[in-house]
Amino acid sequence: MKTINVRMVVNVAAxxxxxxxxxLLYMIDDNRLGGSRNQATAELATAVAPGDRIIWTILPIECETHAAVRALELPAEICEVRRETYRESDVTYWVGSVKQPVGDLPYRLTLELGSRTRTLDKGANPRLIDPALEDSALSTRARS
Structure with missing residues (x-):
């Protein structure tokens, strides 16, 4: 069991x-050695196993703009997610608890951007993957 941090950086104005x-969305996690791939893209594939905890946070490139994760949709029977708020602030983050193997599981990410709280979900295609998916791809390449 481990905690995996997913950081999202977004160019809000663009x-x-x-x-x-x-x-315009750059997603990075701290589990590259555990099998995650597509770092610094909106196609991040985060390798997770049952019992792992995932924490998603967001940061706008421009400090004057607003960015927040409005929704993060995953099947609750596979990964239960909840929105949390840092104590004594209005800054939110999301926490997920992986309950069973994920296979190759896309999830929907909806961001709230700008002062008018416009919601955007186009152009982001992140997913959760089993670490074994990366291991089998590496061993197949090694045999070739």
């Missing part, structure tokens, strides 16, 4: 102008 997160 995402609002383009009406997409594609190329």
């Amino acid at each position: 995402a609002l102008e383009a009406d997409t997160l594609a190329g």
